[in-house]
Amino acid sequence: MDMQLPVLVDDTLLGEAGTETPALACVLEYAADSFIALPVHAGVELVESPRLVPVPGMPHFCRGLVAWQARQLPLIDLQAYLGGVDAPAAPAFNHVLIVAYQVAPGLAIDYGAFCAPSLIRMVEVLDSDQCPLPVGQTRWDDLAISCFLHRGRAIPVLEPSRIFTSPVSPAIP
Amino acid sequence: MSDPSQTGQARTMKMRGDFVLLRADSLRLLIPQRDVSSTDYIDQTPVATAEPGVFVLVDEPGGTQAVLALSAQMDLLDTFPPDRFLLTRFAGSRQGTALAWTEVRVLIDTELEFHAMPAVMQGKGALIDAYVEIDRELAFCTTAERMLPETLMYPD
Numbered sequence: 001m002d003m004q005l006p007v008l009v010d011d012t013l014l015g016e017a018g019t020e021t022p023a024l025a026c027v028l029e030y031a032a033d034s035f036i037a038l039p040v041h042a043g044v045e046l047v048e049s050p051r052l053v054p055v056p057g058m059p060h061f062c063r064g065l066v067a068w069q070a071r072q073l074p075l076i077d078l079q080a081y082l083g084g085v086d087a088p089a090a091p092a093f094n095h096v097l098i099v100a101y102q103v104a105p106g107l108a109i110d111y112g113a114f115c116a117p118s119l120i121r122m123v124e125v126l127d128s129d130q131c132p133l134p135v136g137q138t139r140w141d142d143l144a145i146s147c148f149l150h151r152g153r154a155i156p157v158l159e160p161s162r163i164f165t166s167p168v169s170p171a172i173p
Numbered sequence: 174m175s176d177p178s179q180t181g182q183a184r185t186m187k188m189r190g191d192f193v194l195l196r197a198d199s200l201r202l203l204i205p206q207r208d209v210s211s212t213d214y215i216d217q218t219p220v221a222t223a224e225p226g227v228f229v230l231v232d233e234p235g236g237t238q239a240v241l242a243l244s245a246q247m248d249l250l251d252t253f254p255p256d257r258f259l260l261t262r263f264a265g266s267r268q269g270t271a272l273a274w275t276e277v278r279v280l281i282d283t284e285l286e287f288h289a290m291p292a293v294m295q296g297k298g299a300l301i302d303a304y305v306e307i308d309r310e311l312a313f314c315t316t317a318e319r320m321l322p323e324t325l326m327y328p329d
Contacts (some may be wrong), residue, residue, distance in 0.1 A: 055244070072304065
């Protein structure tokens with residue numbers, strides 16, 4: 001498995017760790033000025049222009065199946081998923097982010113994909129950066145395992161298994 | 174067709190059987206052969222009805238035949254595409270309505286590898302429960318019952 005992501009290293013946090021040991025997180029700007037983070041082990045690969053096959057009857061936030069390493073993975077448009085049925089589709093994207101998840105300990109690793117309109121930014125996160133989940137249109141409690149403050153923004157850390165095993169958008173109607 | 178996602182924990186399973194591969198534009202569907210009662214050429218121009226997306230063949234031996242044409246997303250098309258020249262009729266209670274296709278292939282005693290459709294991809298209608306790869310292209314598995322729900326059926 002290729003664990004190398006073409007990422008942007010966020011240099012503003014380098015050297016600020018102090019006595020705390022920072023953890024790494026993958027940050028994705030899934031829509032203009034809208035960010036989510038993933039645990040660093042969950043971001044597997046950024047794939048350019050993969051073959052996409054739409055699936056009849058799929059929910060509005062799905063784009064289809066993308067081929068990756070002899071598998072077909074569900075591709076989720078996070079802007080539509082998090083924003084609900086009235087959300088606009090994701091901005092044009094050339095890449096998809098392949099993510100790994102495990103539904104429960106002991107079960108096989110599974111994979112899915114998110115539309116990636118921007119490159120992934122790798123940031124260092126300290127325990128002291130932890131903050132409450134944003135309050136808004138999305139039920140973050142159902143999706144996120146944590147949240148941290150970065151450059152003045154609260155960035156939820158998503159648990160991908162909660163997205164890829166649920167056919168329902170968490171947006172509040 | 175049995176649902177591979179519902180058979181234990183298996184996400185992928187090989188199954189041998191008789192199937193029909195249906196193609197309409199970029200849509201490729203695989204259904205059990207037992208769901209299809211007959212296949213014919215469409216040798217007349219379907220006539221639009223007052224019901225959007227519903228056409229009829231008026232010169233059929235058994236009388237008027239309702240016929241539908243599906244989009245790639247399995248919605249009804251309001252305009253009958255000229256490349257749909259094959260007609261399938263279905264068994265059981267769905268025999269009153271037929272669907273039009275560009276290609277119909279019967280696969281007899283064929284072993285296929287079925288992959289369960291990821292849960293997140295299944296919409297409310299659960300049209301598709303699995304997919305297979307045939308000739309390096311995906312085909313989506315469904316049944317006549319799911320393609321033709323009660324709301325789309327028209328009596329003879």
